[in-house]
Amino acid sequence: MSRKITFLTxxxxxxTVTFPVIAQQKADxxxxxxxxxxxxxxYVPWNxxxxxxxxxxxxxENNKTTILDGKLPxxxxxxxxxxxxxxxxxxxxxxxxxxxxSELITRAEIKEENFxxxxxxxxxxxxxxxxxxxxxxxxxxxxxxxxxxxxxxxxLAAEKRAxxxxxxxxxxxxxxxxLAAEKxxAEKAAxxxxxxxxxxxxxxxxxxxxxxxxxLLRWATLTPDLGVEWRICPSxxxxxxxxxxxxxxxxxxxxxxxxxxxxxxxxxxxxxxAWYLGAxxxxxxxxxxxxxxxxxxxxxxxxxxAGYQLRLNKALTLDFNLxxxxxxxxxxxxxxxxxxxxxxxxxxxxWCGPINAGVTLVWKLF
Numbered sequence: 452m453s454r455k456i457t458f459l460t461x462x463x464x465x466x467t468v469t470f471p472v473i474a475q476q477k478a479d480x481x482x483x484x485x486x487x488x489x490x491x492x493x494y495v496p497w498n499x500x501x502x503x504x505x506x507x508x509x510x511x512e513n514n515k516t517t518i519l520d521g522k523l524p525x526x527x528x529x530x531x532x533x534x535x536x537x538x539x540x541x542x543x544x545x546x547x548x549x550x551x552x553s554e555l556i557t558r559a560e561i562k563e564e565n566f567x568x569x570x571x572x573x574x575x576x577x578x579x580x581x582x583x584x585x586x587x588x589x590x591x592x593x594x595x596x597x598x599x600x601x602x603x604x605x606x607l608a609a610e611k612r613a614x615x616x617x618x619x620x621x622x623x624x625x626x627x628x629x630l631a632a633e634k635x636x637a638e639k640a641a642x643x644x645x646x647x648x649x650x651x652x653x654x655x656x657x658x659x660x661x662x663x664x665x666x667l668l669r670w671a672t673l674t675p676d677l678g679v680e681w682r683i684c685p686s687x688x689x690x691x692x693x694x695x696x697x698x699x700x701x702x703x704x705x706x707x708x709x710x711x712x713x714x715x716x717x718x719x720x721x722x723x724x725a726w727y728l729g730a731x732x733x734x735x736x737x738x739x740x741x742x743x744x745x746x747x748x749x750x751x752x753x754x755x756x757a758g759y760q761l762r763l764n765k766a767l768t769l770d771f772n773l774x775x776x777x778x779x780x781x782x783x784x785x786x787x788x789x790x791x792x793x794x795x796x797x798x799x800x801x802w803c804g805p806i807n808a809g810v811t812l813v814w815k816l817f
Contacts, residue, residue: 482506482507482510484580485500485577486531486547489534491543491546493550498610499610504554507580508558510582510584512559514582519562524566527566527567528571528578529571530578530579531571531576532575544578545570549568576614661816662682662816665812666692666694669694673698674695675695675696676693678693686718686724687716687718688717688727693711694711703790704740704787707738708737708739710735712733712735714731714732715732716730725761726757726758726759728755728757729756731774733807734749736748744795745784746784748780748782753776754777755775767812768813770810772808776806777801778802781799782799
């Protein structure tokens with residue numbers, strides 16, 4: 452009998468000690484809010500967020516005094532893993548967490564100090580809010596808790612599968628769009644290559660770097676003229692032309708002789724690079740005697756040039772050009788007496804106006 456009394460006394464003592472502990476047990480309640488991948492905007496009516504928000508607001512209202520006293524903090528965890536780097540994911544997770552907190556501060560009238568926030572660059576695109584709420588009903592059995600946990604796990608798994616399927620569909624559509632864009636680009640490039648092989652092409656690019664030049668107007672006046680042009684890039688070129696001739700007749704009483712060198716820098720304009728502006732420098736010597744008095748001396752000057760190139764085929768182009776500027780000629784006058792040139796004075800002339808003209812045949816080398 453004494454043993455039974457002793458056992459009953461011990462049992463009552465243990466119940467007295469453990470009952471407050473059981474009564475003060477706390478349960479974690481988690482609320483999950485979904486976000487669109489790569490976006491930080493909190494869409495309340497989207498993907499069940501409105502239901503979760505209503506549940507969370509009800510829980511906050513039931514425990515508002517404890518929350519405002521700082522005894523029951525709201526644990527906010529922001530997640531993002533849909534961006535390219537960890538820093539971008541963490542920054543977006545932080546913005547998402549702040550948007551959820553702003554919604555709760557506005558609707559539930561709580562404060563920033565009532566939250567504990569952490570951000571993660573893993574797991575998915577969502578924000579969780581967790582409260583460790585004291586369990587008010589101790590009659591809930593382990594079986595009920597396990598059933599709830601299992602139902603929540605199944606719900607989260609279903610949401611995760613739906614999210615994965617949606618992402619897979621978006622990736623499939625993006626891949627189809629990329630392939631379609633690549634195909635269209637390839638067709639466009641093929642069409643442009645076809646047009647480039649015909650004289651009626653709508654866009655001509657610089658397909659050479661060095662060319663030979665011959666001014667046909669100079670050749671027409673029995674003055675051989677040759678030059679080269681180096682196209683540094685489609686818009687810029689450097690050209691140099693040179694002329695030389697020497698003719699005498701009437702037993703050397705008449706003479707036509709000269710040499711000239713004219714370097715030029717050009718800037719090509721427009722889509723076809725056919726029009727251009729340039730700057731020219733010209734220097735040379737001359738000896739003319741077409742009447743009783745001859746003139747022999749030096750010339751030097753320069754000016755602005757402009758022109759247009761007409762493409763004939765892949766190798767040949769006609770270059771129409773005109774130069775305006777200034778020339779200085781410093782020369783001696785002479786007469787020929789008994790076959791001997793006799794000096795009869797000096798003269799200097801300055802000229803402003805056209806200083807160069809040409810219809811030049813251009814042969815592209817490479």
